[in-house]
Amino acid sequence: MTHDWNTRTALVHGGTARSQWGEVSEAIFLTQGFVYDTAEAAQARFIEAGPDEFIYARYGNPTVSMFEKRIALLEGAEDAFATASGMAAVSGALTSILKAGDHVVAARALFGSCLYVLSDILTRFGVTVTFVDGTDLDQWQEAIGPQTTAVFFETVANPTLEVVDIEAVAKLAHHHGALVVVDNVFATPVFSRAISQGADVVIYSATKHIDGQGRALGGVILGARDFIRGTVEPYMKHTGGSMSPFTAWIMLKGLETIDLRVRAQTATALAVTEALQGHPKVVRAIYPGHSSHPQYDLTMHQMTKGGTVVALDLGGQEEAFRFLNALKIVLISNNLGDTKSIVTHPATTTHQRLPADQRASLGITPGLVRLSLGIEDTDDLIADVMQALDAI
Numbered sequence: 001m002t003h004d005w006n007t008r009t010a011l012v013h014g015g016t017a018r019s020q021w022g023e024v025s026e027a028i029f030l031t032q033g034f035v036y037d038t039a040e041a042a043q044a045r046f047i048e049a050g051p052d053e054f055i056y057a058r059y060g061n062p063t064v065s066m067f068e069k070r071i072a073l074l075e076g077a078e079d080a081f082a083t084a085s086g087m088a089a090v091s092g093a094l095t096s097i098l099k100a101g102d103h104v105v106a107a108r109a110l111f112g113s114c115l116y117v118l119s120d121i122l123t124r125f126g127v128t129v130t131f132v133d134g135t136d137l138d139q140w141q142e143a144i145g146p147q148t149t150a151v152f153f154e155t156v157a158n159p160t161l162e163v164v165d166i167e168a169v170a171k172l173a174h175h176h177g178a179l180v181v182v183d184n185v186f187a188t189p190v191f192s193r194a195i196s197q198g199a200d201v202v203i204y205s206a207t208k209h210i211d212g213q214g215r216a217l218g219g220v221i222l223g224a225r226d227f228i229r230g231t232v233e234p235y236m237k238h239t240g241g242s243m244s245p246f247t248a249w250i251m252l253k254g255l256e257t258i259d260l261r262v263r264a265q266t267a268t269a270l271a272v273t274e275a276l277q278g279h280p281k282v283v284r285a286i287y288p289g290h291s292s293h294p295q296y297d298l299t300m301h302q303m304t305k306g307g308t309v310v311a312l313d314l315g316g317q318e319e320a321f322r323f324l325n326a327l328k329i330v331l332i333s334n335n336l337g338d339t340k341s342i343v344t345h346p347a348t349t350t351h352q353r354l355p356a357d358q359r360a361s362l363g364i365t366p367g368l369v370r371l372s373l374g375i376e377d378t379d380d381l382i383a384d385v386m387q388a389l390d391a392i
């Protein structure tokens with residue numbers, strides 16, 4: 001029924017299941033369990049629950065199910081499993097796939113917790129991991145072999161905004177029968193076409209653009225129905241990383257406006273990048289959606305737009321701190337994709353724990369700041385950034 005809806009319609013109406021009261025806004029089913037009419041009905045549901053039959057909130061819940069259906073429509077995935085956080089999605093997707101003896105190839109430039117899961121946790125259970133430069137296809141080709149079970153990468157890396165070629169890496173991985181698992185946060189579900197480009201599993205931290213208003217942690221794993229229900233669901237429902245119904249309601253309402261928000265934020269990110277071209281205080285403005293980015297063509301092919309985050313190299317930590325402290329509208333924090341513009345200094349916060357040489361090899365220099373553009377007025381934001389640069 002929903003298949004001929006365009007995206008904006010699906011984001012408002014997709015997945016809606018109304019109760020007998022006919023409520024307009026989706027109901028929050030804050031219930032841990034469900035009542036069965038008879039003992040036989042309980043037995044039958046435990047043997048096999050139908051698509052709209054629920055047992056226990058850790059297994060599924062009507063509000064969570066509405067969110068899963070709506071985000072699956074946006075992503076163009078067959079199915080989705082909602083998780084308690086982005087990291088529950090990353091660790092759940094990888095752990096549900098992998099077993100002792102398996103081999104994973106991953107891009108080196110990763111969110112800190114993703115790096116920890118791969119290098120410190122999975123290796124304890126006998127999984128070997130090879131890290132490569134995600135933008136270097138030769139390194140992927142060399143590392144992926146018949147023993148490789150999965151590849152993992154951020155499609156746009158945090159915070160340096162390097163873009164990994166999904167189609168090319170998927171081709172190499174699929175040649176050896178390896179699954180392609182992508183963390184797609186920076187690409188956003190609005191601009192993602194990752195599944196049609198070869199990703200088997202797409203992961204989001206819903207904390208970022210899906211909520212988009214800084215209220216709740218959440219995550220989601222998307223992929224083929226057999227994979228989600230046969231591999232991910234058993235792992236998640238027995239290990240406990242499921243999304244709460246209240247969070248699912250927040251994320252469901254977030255999806256109604258995500259297309260409008262992310263497109264407005266992306267237009268501002270491009271406008272800020274353009275305003276900064278040639279600015280004497282800016283060593284480098286990095287934005288995948290601007291023609292100055294080394295992977296601009298790949299970005300346009302893969303995502304059609306550059307997303308909501310711009311990275312600036314301001315020279316050194318002193319310059320970066322002066323810039324952060326002078327901003328009046330943009331908040332110093334560490335979320336991204338929020339309606340409120342947020343600035344982060346990765347070297348001293350999100351990537352502080354990395355050894356200095358590793359930070360340097362990832363391009364996280366002392367002068368690098370990450371600027372996540374919100375939905376405030378574009379001219380106000382450009383003026384705020386300009387006056388903060390004057391303070392350097």
Ligand SMILES: *Cc1c(COP(=O)(O)O)cnc(C)c1O
Pocket residue numbers: 085086087088090111113114154158183185186205206207208217218219
């Ligand atoms: C934030 C983030 C995560 C983790 O998500 P949480 O919701 O904070 O658990 C994973 N990957 C990327 C790229 C992120 O930005």
